[in-house]
Amino acid sequence: MSAAINNTQFAERPRLTEQEKKNNHIASEQKRRQAIREGFDRLADIVPGMKGQGRSEAQMLTATVDEMRSQLNDKEKLRQIATTKLPITDIEFEEIYRQERQKINVKHDGQ
Secondary structure, eight states: OHHHHHHHHHHHSOOOOHHHHHHHHHHHHHHHHHHHHHHHHHHHHHSTTOTTOOOOHHHHHHHHHHHHHHHHHHHHHHHHHHHHHSSOOHHHHHHHHHHHHHHHHHHHHTO
């Protein structure tokens, strides 16, 4: 019974005109582009040297990858120092590192 009611309600709705479809598509595309711009703006805030720069998306992504590689390299150096000089395991190091990164993220997000 409910399927018949739903079909009736659906049939009663007027179809969108071609112009309405076009307008919906344009609005959706603008929303998508805005979300991308906002994402790149957030990246620019956290990737060193990118804030306030006129930049292309390719430059931003390249700088982001470079920064992530640098962070991973620094983390590995810290792991080597910590596990050779302190009585901790890799698992303990990961937990400590995760906690410290969370503190940094909270501090950064609060600015």
